[in-house]
Amino acid sequence: MAKISEKKPNKNQARRQNIYMDYGAATPVDPRVLKSLSRFPSEFFGNTMSLHSFGRKAKAKLEESREILADLINAEPREIIFTGSATESNNLALKGIASANRQKGGHIIISPIEHSCVKESADWLEGQGFEISRLKVDEYGLVDPREVKKLIRKDTILVSVMHANNEIGTIEPIEEIGKICRNKGVYFHTDAAQSLGKIPIDVKKMNIDLLTGSSQKMYGPKGAACLFVRKGIKINPILHGGGQEFGLRPATVNVPAVYGFAKAGLFCGKEMRKESEKLRKLRDKLIKGIKAKISGAFLNGHPQKRLPNNINFRFEFIEGEALIAKLDIKGIAASTGSACSSEKLQPSHVLLAIGLAPQKAHGSLRLTLGRWTTDKEVNYVLEVLPEIIKELREISPFKK
Amino acid sequence: MPNNFYTKKVMNHFKKPHNYGRLEKADGVGTVGNAVCGDVMRLYIKIGLDKKKQEVIKDIKFETFGCVAAIASSSAITDLAKGKTLKSALKISKAGIADSLGGLPPVKMHCSLLASDALAEAAYDYLFSNKKEIPSDLEAKHKQISKDRKRTEKKYKDWMEEQKKIMDKN
Numbered sequence: 306m307a308k309i310s311e312k313k314p315n316k317n318q319a320r321r322q323n324i325y326m327d328y329g330a331a332t333p334v335d336p337r338v339l340k341s342l343s344r345f346p347s348e349f350f351g352n353t354m355s356l357h358s359f360g361r362k363a364k365a366k367l368e369e370s371r372e373i374l375a376d377l378i379n380a381e382p383r384e385i386i387f388t389g390s391a392t393e394s395n396n397l398a399l400k401g402i403a404s405a406n407r408q409k410g411g412h413i414i415i416s417p418i419e420h421s422c423v424k425e426s427a428d429w430l431e432g433q434g435f436e437i438s439r440l441k442v443d444e445y446g447l448v449d450p451r452e453v454k455k456l457i458r459k460d461t462i463l464v465s466v467m468h469a470n471n472e473i474g475t476i477e478p479i480e481e482i483g484k485i486c487r488n489k490g491v492y493f494h495t496d497a498a499q500s501l502g503k504i505p506i507d508v509k510k511m512n513i514d515l516l517t518g519s520s521q522k523m524y525g526p527k528g529a530a531c532l533f534v535r536k537g538i539k540i541n542p543i544l545h546g547g548g549q550e551f552g553l554r555p556a557t558v559n560v561p562a563v564y565g566f567a568k569a570g571l572f573c574g575k576e577m578r579k580e581s582e583k584l585r586k587l588r589d590k591l592i593k594g595i596k597a598k599i600s601g602a603f604l605n606g607h608p609q610k611r612l613p614n615n616i617n618f619r620f621e622f623i624e625g626e627a628l629i630a631k632l633d634i635k636g637i638a639a640s641t642g643s644a645c646s647s648e649k650l651q652p653s654h655v656l657l658a659i660g661l662a663p664q665k666a667h668g669s670l671r672l673t674l675g676r677w678t679t680d681k682e683v684n685y686v687l688e689v690l691p692e693i694i695k696e697l698r699e700i701s702p703f704k705k
Numbered sequence: 706m707p708n709n710f711y712t713k714k715v716m717n718h719f720k721k722p723h724n725y726g727r728l729e730k731a732d733g734v735g736t737v738g739n740a741v742c743g744d745v746m747r748l749y750i751k752i753g754l755d756k757k758k759q760e761v762i763k764d765i766k767f768e769t770f771g772c773v774a775a776i777a778s779s780s781a782i783t784d785l786a787k788g789k790t791l792k793s794a795l796k797i798s799k800a801g802i803a804d805s806l807g808g809l810p811p812v813k814m815h816c817s818l819l820a821s822d823a824l825a826e827a828a829y830d831y832l833f834s835n836k837k838e839i840p841s842d843l844e845a846k847h848k849q850i851s852k853d854r855k856r857t858e859k860k861y862k863d864w865m866e867e868q869k870k871i872m873d874k875n
Contacts (some may be wrong), residue, residue: 503807622744626772630719643743643772663861664740700776702736702747702768
C-alpha cells in the first residue's frame, strides 16, 4: 500500500524551527518515564482498594511511588498525599487547614505573587469569613521574612508562600520563613510546583509543613500531583468518599500517572545537579544576549535567586501577545503576562505586585528552558528575537 | 494560540500589515486607546478631491501598539478606508472591520471598535482644523471618545502622564 503523501522538505524554503521554551507551562513526558508505564494498562490497572492480586499489584506501585517522592524531599512516605493536580493540592492545603483549625483562628497569610489557585482559594476563604493578609514583595518579587513575623498573630493558622515563582522565577527565602512559622507555632505551606525536581528541597531542613508538587512540571504525565503533609498536622479533606490517601484525598488513585510522577522524580533527583548547571548556563547566555542585543529590555525577577530555567524580560513599547504570536510564527513557543493574552484582560498580578505599571507589564516575555533545550536553540532565539522586537516597534506610535 | 484563536485573515494582516508607518504632512491624525489597557492606535489620513469634488481618503497609514487583533484591525481599516469618500469611510463599523478579517474572538471585538474610533478621530481632526462643517454624529462620537479618554486618564493618572511624556517626545 502506498504511503500517505509524505512531503519532502523544500531545500530552498527555510525550515520552520520547532523550539519549545515554555517548560514552565508544561513539560513533555520523559521517554524513560513513558517506557516504565508500558505495562500499566494490562498489569497494574487494578484498583488500589481491591483485596485481590490485581489490586495488591497496583497498591505496591502506589506505595513505591510514595517512597520515591518522599525521598526526593526528605519526607516520610506516609506524609505524601497524591492528588490530581497542583491546583487540587493547593486547594487542599488552604481549605483543608482552614476548616480543621477554625477553633484556633481564622487568619491566613499569603504572598501577593502566588499562583492563581492559591490566590483564588484564599479569596474564597475570605468570602467564607476567614481573614487574609497579603504580604508585600520587593522589585524582584522577594518576600521579606521579617514581614511574615510581623503579620503573624495569635489567631494565624497558616502561612503560604511559594517556593519559586512561576512567572519571574524568583526563589523565596523559604527556610527562613519556615523557621519563623515553626517558632510561632503556625503551619507553613509552600507551593513548589515550579521548583520540585529542579532545585533541592528538604522539608525537614526548610521547616515546611505542607508542600505542593506537580508531575507535569517535571517530565511526568499530567493528572498527578502531591501534597506533602507533615505528620501530626491538623487538616481536613475537601473531597469526601472512600478513604484513599489516608482519608485526605478519596478517589480511585490514578496509579499510572502517580507512578510516572514518581519515576520522573527519580530522574530529576539523580540528574538535578548536572541539569540545573546546564540550564543555568543557557539561561545566563540568553539573559546576557538579550540585554546586549535589544535596547529597552529589562529582566524581571531576581538576577541570582532565580530558577535555573527561567528568563523573564520586559520590553519597552512592546505588547506581549503580539510578541508571542511573532515568536510562534518563527517556531518558538513562549509565554507572556500581558493582559491581552488572558481571558480576563488583566495584566499579570505578579508583574503588578513587583511594581510594574500595567503598560510595562504588557510587554513581558517568559522563556522557560528544560531538559531538551540546546545551545543551538538559544542561539536561534537570540537571532530572531531582536528582529521581532524591531518589527513591532516599527509599527508602534511609541517608537523613538 | 494564534492558529485556532485567530482567523487566517487576521494572521495574514498581522504577519504583513498593510499601510503602516507615519504619514508625513497628514491632513488628519486620530489617536485612541491607552497603553495602560494595552492598545494605542494612531491613524493618519491624507484627503483629496474626486471628480465630483467629494473629499476622498487618498492615503492612510497606521501606527499601533497592541495585540495581534489590534494590529490586524488597524491594517484592515486602512484597506477598507483607502480611496473611499470621507463620508462613506466614516460608515465603516467595528462589525465591518471584524467581518473583513473573517471574524474576531468576542474578547477582541474592542480592537475593531478602536480602529473605527481612530478613523473617526482622524476625520474629526481634519474637519476641525480646516474649519469645515462637522456632521452631528461625528461630533457626538468625538465627544464620547474624549469623555472616555478623560475617564481613563483620571483612573490611571500617574501612568498616563508617563505615557504622554513618551508620546510628546515623538
